[in-house]
Amino acid sequence: MLIHLTLFEFLVALCMGLAALCFFFWGIMEGAFTNVEEVKYLLVERERHEQ
Secondary structure (H helix, E strand, O other), X not given: OHHXXXXXXXXXXXXXXXXXXXXXXXXXXXXXXXXXXXHHHHHHHHHHHHO
């Protein structure tokens, strides 16, 4: 019983890890990690215009 439970937990963790890896590669392909520095400058500009 304990062996089956441990195997099930391992398979769940493996599936979650593979899903996270797929989402990471999907983000790279969509360009989500390009020019990440620009976001902070956009926020600063937006705060300047709100005041």
